[in-house]
Structure formats: C-alpha cells, structure tokens
Amino acid sequence: MAKADYYEVLGVERGASDDEVKRAYRKKAFEFHPDRNPDDPEAEARFKEAAEAYDVLRDPDKRARYDRFGHEGLGGNGYHGFSNADDIFSSFSDIFGDLFGFGAASRGPRPTQGSDLRYNLRISFRQAAKGDSVTIKVPRNVPCHECNGSGAAPGTRPETCRHCGGSGQIVQSQGFFRVAAPCPSCRGKGQVIAEPCPECRGAGIVQQVRELAVNIPAGVDNGSRLRLRGEGEPGIHGGPPGDLYVVLYVEEDKTFRRQGQDLVHTIQVDMVSAALGTSVEIPTLDEPEKLTVPKGTQSGAVFRLRGLGLPFVNRGGMGDLLVEVVVTTPTGLSRRQEELLREFAEIEEGKVGKKMKNLFKKAVDKAMGG
Numbered sequence: 001m002a003k004a005d006y007y008e009v010l011g012v013e014r015g016a017s018d019d020e021v022k023r024a025y026r027k028k029a030f031e032f033h034p035d036r037n038p039d040d041p042e043a044e045a046r047f048k049e050a051a052e053a054y055d056v057l058r059d060p061d062k063r064a065r066y067d068r069f070g071h072e073g074l075g076g077n078g079y080h081g082f083s084n085a086d087d088i089f090s091s092f093s094d095i096f097g098d099l100f101g102f103g104a105a106s107r108g109p110r111p112t113q114g115s116d117l118r119y120n121l122r123i124s125f126r127q128a129a130k131g132d133s134v135t136i137k138v139p140r141n142v143p144c145h146e147c148n149g150s151g152a153a154p155g156t157r158p159e160t161c162r163h164c165g166g167s168g169q170i171v172q173s174q175g176f177f178r179v180a181a182p183c184p185s186c187r188g189k190g191q192v193i194a195e196p197c198p199e200c201r202g203a204g205i206v207q208q209v210r211e212l213a214v215n216i217p218a219g220v221d222n223g224s225r226l227r228l229r230g231e232g233e234p235g236i237h238g239g240p241p242g243d244l245y246v247v248l249y250v251e252e253d254k255t256f257r258r259q260g261q262d263l264v265h266t267i268q269v270d271m272v273s274a275a276l277g278t279s280v281e282i283p284t285l286d287e288p289e290k291l292t293v294p295k296g297t298q299s300g301a302v303f304r305l306r307g308l309g310l311p312f313v314n315r316g317g318m319g320d321l322l323v324e325v326v327v328t329t330p331t332g333l334s335r336r337q338e339e340l341l342r343e344f345a346e347i348e349e350g351k352v353g354k355k356m357k358n359l360f361k362k363a364v365d366k367a368m369g370g
C-alpha cells in the first residue's frame with residue numbers, strides 16, 4: 001500500500017511554515033488522540049500517521065529529503081516509524097505537555113472553586129410581603145483548625161507521594177495507548193499523610209455550623225432564590241469559596257391569594273346589600289380600608305385598590321389589591337321578609353307586564369301606519 005503524502009496527512013501546503021506544520025499536527029493529534037478515541041483502530045492509525053508526518057516535516061533535513069525524493073528519500077536512513085504511543089509522547093513532549101495536561105500535572109493541583117450550597121427556608125406570607133431578616137444555621141465544611149487543613153497531625157507534614165512523585169497522576173501504557181490515571185497510592189492528591197490529624201482524621205476539613213443573617217426583600221415569591229456570595233463550601237487549593245443559595249418557600253395565607261405582585265381578597269355581600277349598595281371594611285397588609293360597593297353590584301365583580309398589593313422586588317412600585325365580590329342569597333327568611341320579597345317580585349312582574357304592553361302597542365301602531 002502506498003504511503004500517504006505527509007503534507008496531505010497534516011492538511012498543509014507544501015510550502016507551509018514550521019509554525020503551520022506544528023499547528024496542523026496539534027489539531028490532528030488532538031482529534032485522533034487515543035484518550036478521545038478509545039478502542040478505535042482507525043483513529044489509532046491516523047494518530048500514528050500524523051505523528052510520522054510531523055516527525056519528518058518538523059526536521060529541515062528530513063523534510064528536504066522528503067521533498068526531493070518522497071518516501072524513498074527517508075528509507076532506512078533516517079526514519080523508521082513509531083512503534084507505540086510512548087514513542088510519540090516522548091518525542092513530542094513539548095506539544096503534548098500543554099495539549100493534554102501531562103505537563104500540567106507536575107505543576108501541582110489546580111485551585112478549584114468550592115461547591116455551591118442550597119438551603120431551603122420556609123417563611124410566612126407576611127415575611128414575604130413585608131421583608132424580614134432571618135438567622136439561619138448552615139452546616140458546611142471548613143478547613144480543620146487543628147492542622148490548618150493539611151490533614152497531618154500537628155507537628156508533622158504531609159509527604160510527597162513516592163509513587164507518583166507528587167503529580168497525583170500515573171501514566172500507564174496499555175498496548176499502544178497511554179493513559180493518565182489518578183495515583184492509587186495518594187488518590188490523586190500527590191501527597192501522603194503518615195500520621196493523620198486526630199481532629200479531622202486526615203481529611204483536612206471539619207463540619208461547622210455557621211449562623212448567617214439572611215435579608216429577605218419585601219415581595220419575594222415562592223421559589224425565589226437569594227444568593228449569598230462566598231458562603232458555600234471553601235475553595236480547594238486556594239480557590240475561591242462557592243456561594244450559598246437560599247431557596248424560599250412561602251406559606252399560604254388565609255386572607256390573601258397571590259397573583260404575581262397583586263393580592264386577591266374575596267368578600268361576601270348579601271343580595272340586598274349588593275342591590276342597594278353598601279360600604280365594606282377590607283383587610284390590607286396594613287390598616288383596613290373602606291370599600292364602597294355601589295348599587296347593583298353583581299356577583300363576580302372585582303374592585304381594584306391601587307398600590308395595596310406587594311412591592312416589586314427588583315424595580316419600584318407596588319401591585320394592587322383586588323377585591324372580588326361574591327353575592328350571597330339569603331336563607332331562613334322570616335315571614336315578614338318573605339312577604340316583602342314576594343311584594344318585590346310582584347312589582348318586578350308588573351314592570352315586565354307594562355313593558356310588554358308598551359312594546360305590543362308600539363308594534364300595533366307601527367302596523368297601522370301611525
């Protein structure tokens with residue numbers, strides 16, 4: 001089988017600069033890297049092929065010979081192919097160092113931000129409406145004060161792991177593939193503790209309950225999240241701490257129902273008061289308010305009391321208080337009340353009768369041409 005052209009393998013022009021060749025190889029190596037293509041013989045072949053091409057084209061001598069004589073020019077004299085991945089990794093360590101992190105491991109563990117924490121807080125409807133300051137107790141992990149987080153007993157120090165030389169990683173060859181894995185001896189920490197700290201049993205962290213003041217802004221709703229910056233788990237290896245999210249659960253209220261920032265309150269008005277009009281006292285979040293229910297109010301009517309709802313949390317302004325009227329029908333009437341209602345009904349019928357007569361008269365007049 002004819003060998004593929006090295007320039008085609010890397011996807012560069014014949015006149016490509018050293019830098020272009022290097023960049024092209026990095027791209028190919030990344031694409032076909034064994035770690036990203038496990039158990040893929042095709043990728044393995046392409047990975048080897050790219051390495052071979054790069055090995056020739058990066059070397060001015062070899063490249064000149066290849067340009068003049070092709071693959072024949074290299075026969076036996078210079079290049080004899082890579083036998084396995086270890087060859088490739090050690091030949092191009094300058095590229096793989098920053099490409100795949102094998103070099104980074106020796107620089108020690110990276111600073112990592114601590115985890116975010118979640119705290120569920122149940123509050124009353126009134127606390128949500130008016131805002132409040134609440135003290136919560138949050139258990140969280142902090143560096144052990146006995147060993148300053150090292151995990152080693154006071155007076156001793158963690159030692160560099162001999163198995164991995166402190167990198168926390170070991171690189172194993174599995175046939176052609178080279179695989180980086182956490183060091184089993186130190187579990188990836190790079191250090192071993194001969195004598196663990198008695199306070200934290202070598203973990204370097206202890207649990208502590210902290211009291212935190214949480215300011216609940218007025219107008220928050222069920223499910224609102226408050227973020228307390230830096231109050232999460234501490235960072236690792238000098239990283240910043242995580243955040244604490246307080247998730248609010250607002251209890252239901254007997255007096256008010258919530259619609260966004262509006263409040264809804266339902267009142268019952270008896271039929272006669274609804275017909276004649278009345279004045280009703282309405283509860284609000286503060287002092288009660290007088291509401292005039294006008295003559296002839298129907299069941300289901302809604303009156304809006306502006307600005308008596310809940311405050312908007314992130315912008316100014318207030319929602320409204322909506323008063324919903326339910327007209328009730330009287331029961332258990334006295335004899336006298338019933339008499340009056342019957343009389344009322346007769347008058348209503350009379351009105352209807354008169355109206356009908358008038359309509360009939362009008363129709364007759366029209367027919368007669370009057």
Ligand SMILES: [Zn+2]
Pocket residue numbers: 144145146147148149150151152197198199200201202203204205
């Ligand atoms: Zn400790």
Ligand SMILES: [Zn+2]
Pocket residue numbers: 161162163164165166167168169183184185186187188189190191
């Ligand atoms: Zn180790």
